Amino acid sequence: MPKVLVVDDEPNIVLSLEFLMQQAGFEVTTAEDGESALARVAEAGPDLILLDISLPDLSGFEVLERLRQTPRGATLPIIMLTAHGREVEREKGLALGADDYITKPFSTQALVEKVKALLDEAR
């Protein structure tokens, strides 16, 4: 069962994502800031990450950048899921190696399909 890591500091958004991913048949771990997200990747070895940008400590961009430099995180599918909707931010995320950039609020159906597609691709 593929593992999905949800990184967000909004409890209610984490709650919704957790439910959606579990419903889609994935195992879910969560982190509410950048440092713990990096730790989770190392210990739990997720197959996909849903990553917010506004985090209490590091920014989502930093987390993405650091992950891409690790052997495990280099090819890991990562979807940026963020309330920052400006085009420059989207481009920055994609440039740093995000597999997709989805702005909040998002369509639950589309998100689940995207996650599934990326996981299939990775396999």
Added chain:
Amino acid sequence: MRSEAVILAAAFGYLALLFLIAAWGDRRASQGRSVIGSPTVYALSIAVYCTAWTFYGSVGRATTQGASFLLIYLGPTLAMLSAPFILRKMVRIAAAQRLTSIADFISARYGKSGALGALVALIALIGITPYIALQLKAITLSHAVLVSYPAAVDWRLAEEPFWADKSFWVALVLAVFIILFGTRHLDASERHEGMVAAIAFESLVKLVAFLAVGLFTLFVLFRGPADLFAQAGASPALRGAFDLAAVEGGALGWSGLLLLAFLAFLTLPRQFQVLVVENVDERHLRRASWLFPLYLLAINLLVIPIALAGMLLLEGSDPDSFVLTLPLSAGLEGLPLLVFIGGLSAATGMVIVETIALSTMLSNQLVMPWLLRASRLHAAHRGELRGWLLGIRRVAILLILLLGYLYHALLGDAYSLVTIGLVSFAAAAQFAPALLLGLYWRGANRTGAIVGLLLGFAVWVYTLLLPGFAQSGWLPLSFVEAGPWGLDWLRPYALFGLEGWDRYSHALFWSLGLNLAALVGLSLFTPQSRLEQTQAALFTEALHRDAMPAGVWQGETSRGELRRLLSRYLGAKVATRVLESGDDTQPAPPVLIARTERALAGALGSASARVLINSVVRGEALDLEAVLSILDTTSQTLEVNRRLEQKSQELARIGQELRAANERLRELDRLKDEFVAMVSHELRTPLTSIRAFAEILRDGQDLPEAKREQFLEVVVHESQRLSRLIEEILDLARLESGRLTLTPRRLDLAMLARHGLAAVERLQAERGVSLEVAIEADPAWVVGDPDRLEQVIINLLDNAGKFADDEHPRVRLSLCRHKDHYRLAVEDNGPGIAEDERERVFEKFHQIQRQQHGERRPRPKGSGLGLPISRGIVAHLGGRLWVESAPTLGGASLVMELPEAPNES
């Protein structure tokens, strides 16, 4: 026929006729149809040389000195014959440099020296005054003879009061007449065409009158020349009267007189005026060089017959009056009147030209330079200097004639007509060395010229003027006969033991000798200035060039400045004519500067013109006058510059302000973008949860009831958060635009604090926060909007709860009085806020980041708008809100301070 009334009517009628001729000449000139464009008119105008002295005096001199009177006309004949070498050069130079008088000419030759010009003018004034006196005497005398004949004229002028003296009135009438037609124009180099026409006419009148008397004598009184000479030859008294030996001083006297007449013809101010200044065409000299000698011959031809006839028929009467008394003795009525008019012609012609020439010199060489130096006057009367100039000339004319009258009244009867004339000749001759040598010797310099003139003039005063005073009784006669203080070698007529010479040759020898010696000697041993060298070269080389530049200006100026200068002194019309039209802001070419200088020189003389040009042309060396006159020009320029600078500074300042404003607008724009981005981010967050759960609930019909309940609760909660957020954003917008509506009233802050505490008590208890209260000021009356203030207090308590210690969170509210304010502080026991963060917490959407990790309890997030809004509200109520370290709990303390409300009375 010879009644007073008839004579006066004839005299005034004649003057009126002259005036008409002058006016006609001037009108023709202004129409461009000059009447003096003929060499014959030019030659006739030169005949102003023949004055009353010639008209009456030649006969007188012939009776006492024999043929020597001819020398006085031989000199000018020689001068006219040498015209191609001397006069042509002078005419050419004067035309090129617009020189207005002999003083101007000499001044120009020696570096446009103001001092030299003034000296020449002064000498001319003193030297020529006797000559003018002579004319007045002649007019008065001829009138007296005419009226009182056959009775002898009682000639005691000095004893009459001046108002009874006809000479005085003659002088006055002439002054008015000359002022009327001599100073209608300003530009002297525009030439007095009317005057020249009138003078030429006068020359004809006096010639006709004189010839009429001569022919009457020869053919009416006698039966032709043969008869006259036969009778004269038969008289033993007359035998030998016309031998050369009759001339005073013998052969030496002959040469002396010849030289004197030659020089004076060129240097007398009136001769210079008609010969040089009024010359309209250099080629006129050619005909004049034989026509004028011919005129002289004609007017002298009958002198000896008249003299002989007078001696034969009128023995014992005054020979100076023979011309008049001969026809009178024959009982004629008309001819004597014609002779009187002829004499009047000769006298007025001389006085008119001489006075105009002298007044020009006085105003241009003496008064104007002084005026220009007196800078205050200069500044006060700008624009009206044209009027001043004319005024100065008119006063000068009056002054000159009154001086002439004074001389006439005080010492007039000491000398015969011819003698007075020769004294003036000798004075004018002093100009000759500087003038003639300056034309041919480039080395002659200013120092030499000035010293030479001074020496020559001093000797002239001593040897000719003072003896005249002595003979009139103003000085003891012993001065002449024994020398001053009995010093025999200082006798005026035998200076340094030079005896046996006639007094003119004697005076001429010493004055001209010393004059020349000083000029040559000093010129050899003193340096020339740069301008002097230039002028000397221009003068000596005048005939070797086709066109002679007036001087090269190396500085620069604008056409506008030249125009201002010209309009100021000569009027706008002349300025336009000289400069034509063109861009006034453009720099003026040297040609234009030279042309302006010539135009100014025409009216003011070359020295003054130079000073004025210097005042606007930058780059030439300046002298004192220039500096003074530049001062006012410069201050105008400086003023304009200053204003320009001010304007450009102003422009720069405005530009800077615009840039700054633009920068502020950009900054505001950037902040607005930032704000919009933040607002949208903050709105998206609750919206995300709401949408996600709404979709989950929609898609998941088979959700367990508990989950459904939980998710619905989240949707409700996030919706509330969203509305709160929107409310806050609107509050903020209203605060910032100043449209927040507050309803302030007097309220008790202690009461309000308790309300706030009650509102948060439950929530804080849930979070495990312990609330402490220390209200010291009770009641605490302030003015505020109760709802808004309670909102602030709740916000502060809420924030404190969030940031209090994790383990044992404590929050403390205190209220105390501080001077005339109340302070409400909310402390927590959290980590506190670093010094540099303390102001940033009031920035919009600023979220304080927790430093440590692994918190135990979930931390409700704020919008980041609470504190900015709170501060805005407090500020609206006249208070302050800030962060400091908590004194009691050790964490952060947010302090709100509001002024105490005024008493309720």
